[in-house]
Amino acid sequence: NVFYVPLHFIFSDSAGYVGFANLPNQVHRKSVKKGFEFTLMVVGESGLGKSTLINSLFLTDLYPERYIPGAAEKIERTVQIEASTVEIEERGVKLRLTVVDTPGYGDAINSQDCFKTIIQYIDNQFERYLHDESGLNRRHIIDNRVHCCFYFISPFGHGLKPLDVEFMKALHGKVNIVPVIAKADTLTLKERERLKRRVLDEISEHGIRIYQLPDADSDEDEEFKEQTRVLKASIPFAVIGSNQLIEVKGKKIRGRLYPWGVVEVENPEHNDFLKLRTMLVTHMQDLQEVTQDLHYENFRSERLKRTGK
């Protein structure tokens, strides 16, 4: 019923401005008013610096009164799911960030089932969203789906551990996986490169699909294109986190003080922390979209096919 006809511009250029080029500003205004939601999951063995890294990334103190259980207690523990929400505002833009922590992962002597809990959590969020989306009143749907999962790889091994491989294979179809090499200050630069290459080889060997940064569009500026190239080349990011401020050259910076020197968290020559933060922040929207368009749609179509309706 709709047919397209060639357009005839009949007015001279000076009179030609309509004004719908203002639409992105209208969208901008509404988005700023509404704010954003993002859910980030962190997975990895105890002691890999996950909490410290999250605090460093978002300049928060999400775990103020942390209780760290001893080994004997850990034997009894199964994997828990703990979600904390924090509201961050910057230059008028509000972000409601939920960090989903998974303490207990990889702690048990037999870690066979430890990621089942995690898979169930992710599926539950999809299920809840599907239910809400199919409901009568959709005005206030909350999106608790996990948009991104930082998977922490231990720097102490020679690459991926069997548990790492199993986890990623089980979850790459459900969530955007971003592998991160933790506690990178235990490695020299050469060791780091070697580990990165090893991890990437193993990921490819096992057919694991980690989150792919989209290439910069052709109409982006050179600076952004270069930044994208550098980010892509640095995966997996080797990072360091710290909750302590150390004075270096008259400035107070986040870092770790050793007898042989200070490791600076936000120094790109020391580690990839800034790259990780840049990647996360500049791709927040893409991470949400891939979650919605790929992982959630897969879940949804599987679910609908299964219930035979």
Add this chain to the structure above:
Amino acid sequence: PVENKNEAAMSELVPEPRQKPVVPMKPMGINANLLGYIGIDTIIEQMRKKTMKTGFDFNIMVVGQSGLGKSTLVNTLFKSQVSRKSSGWNREEKIPKTVEIKAIGHVIEEGGVKMKLTVIDTPGFGDQINNENCWEPIEKYINEQYEKFLKEEVNIARKKRIPDTRVHCCLYFISPTGHSLRPLDLEFMKHLSKVVNIIPVIAKADTMTLEEKTEFKQRVRKELEVNGIEFYPQKEFDEDLEDKTENDKIRQESMPFAVVGSDKEYQVNGKRVLGRKTPWGIIEVENLTHCEFALLRDFVIRTHLQDLKEVTHNIHYETYRAKRLNDNGGLPPMTVETEENHESNL
């Protein structure tokens, strides 16, 4: 912070995630500003880039008796021939016996933003001797677009971007009689304001003096209010105080916009302007002292375009969808819920 212990677990395998209370961001210390920038605000820039790249759909319907200048006005709004003027002067062309729905699409681009504009014309409306129920084909068309969208949405394998043919805005043309609204105007707007955003405009406003215009507008506003007709922007959808203040002014002072359209250019004071040439002067379409066209254009295109789409999607479409779910009738593969057994999402 106090931890909220979870109550009954949702399932045995997965304990309900313990939601810690929302913690406002704690600043790191006086030197936090040096390291304090995360970059969250760049998300806005990402969204803006995305909007520009993907472009957007906008569907505008025009309703009114023939000869009120509907096509000319739409062409003036979008500065291009997006609507084919009916050659009402051509005696051979008959007035349609029933209301027809004619949709014409164009892709126009401005400042890097692409818009797929569809103009939906409704020739035959109000033109018969007996115009009873002549709004029905229009209401049917609007609901058909909601149905189309709904079918796509409930598909098992659905498109990433569902094509949007829903009517975002309906310009209703009021004849400049100077007296009051006609019964047909009231009937149409009463029925259709429940399913679509209606923006009433007073057509061919150059037939009224300033005083006549002001009085007529006041009278029309009063009549709309007395008859309970909620035209866009509807009071109940104002999102916050800022919106309410802005929209109150528009509702109570500016609307209905008294407009003049033209596709001819004339030279006035060294500038080329769109206008109508008469022996007693040139009526400049975009001159606010002559008519309110510029107000209408700014309202529909420059400030409320996105909002028109959102109200259509979040309110009108959802109302249609809820009714369909409630009626339980013939909805394609999907769990259909009735009001009784559905858990409220509130």
